[in-house]
């Protein structure tokens with residue numbers, strides 16, 4: 001029996017600050033996740049659940065299967081612990097094994113030595129199990145992570161392949177795009193719901209409005225891409241079942257009110273290409289415009305954005321002026337809530353308001369703050385569609 005036929009311990013990883021979002025997503029998918037431990041959220045499920053997690057999680061970086069866990073404070077103990085696992089139940093004869101290591105507060109901390117011992121132990125077990133003098137490694141890849149934490153070894157198998165922020169619609173890189181997973185986390189941390197108007201006034205290549213449209217239409221984040229585990233030859237073929245589930249969940253009726261503006265016409269062209277590739281071009285109004293001119297006839301809308309900061313062409317004085325004008329533009333939007341992520345620490349001062357909530361998040365390794373300015377809640381009978 002392969003490991004993919006039984007119960008599995010599954011691990012979703014998330015960037016610092018967004019573990020709680022991924023945990024909420026897992027609960028919404030019907031799982032009972034554990035607390036987050038160093039950016040990892042664990043839950044139990046079958047191989048079908050591995051595929052569902054890859055398909056539906058919007059804010060997670062990747063999904064791994066936990067293979068084995070044991071204590072080891074010497075290389076001998078590491079070798080023996082790895083060898084004891086039934087690798088032949090996960091990796092076929094021709095599987096190509098790649099090992100990555102990380103270590104925290106452990107006696108074994110020389111990563112390349114850890115990596116090489118683990119690789120040797122896996123190779124020996126596979127050669128013994130398959131009766132081979134050497135490994136061919138001509139087949140599909142199995143990406144194993146060995147992680148040491150306080151002298152406890154955890155071995156996991158990656159199932160995602162490319163990071164889950166790669167949704168399959170981004171074909172061209174704009175200037176400083178925000179990761180899709182972070183964009184989705186910001187949206188999920190905001191009060192935005194698909195029936196409320198939405199604007200990203202600094203939309204760049206369109207990441208945030210596209211993620212909003214995909215959420216609003218309930219298009220699964222993984223529908224347009226493949227995952228590494230689809231190649232695993234000992235695993236059952238479950239992609240089609242999960243793809244069908246995802247297709248049935250798409251809301252084809254909903255009317256969304258999502259807009260994106262950018263002052264740079266090339267950025268807007270790129271955003272349009274991306275929106276087309278994601279199949280949401282009819283859900284987003286994209287326009288070349290200075291955000292200073294943005295307005296809306298709707299109430300109770302939401303802005304989620306990452307305004308420029310630290311980019312080559314903007315001096316600090318220009319950034320301050322831009323944030324001041326951004327604050328003024330937002331003041332003109334009655335009852336709107338505004339969420340802005342930036343690494344500029346004096347943002348509130350120039351925006352002109354103290355945030356109701358702040359949260360530390362990382363945008364491509366740069367420590368940032370997500371500032372939340374909350375507007376009034378729409379009344380229960382929703383008048384957000386009323387023009388005023």
Ligand SMILES: C[S@@+](CC[C@H](N)C(=O)[O-])C[C@H]1O[C@@H](n2cnc3c(N)ncnc32)[C@H](O)[C@@H]1O
Nearest residue numbers: 177178202203204205207262263264290291308
């Ligand atoms: C950090 S980037 C946004 C990236 C975007 N979130 C993405 O994923 O591609 C900031 C954007 O603000 C735009 N921008 C700068 N000044 C602007 C203004 N006054 N009005 C509208 N957009 C502006 C820049 O052209 C740039 O595309």
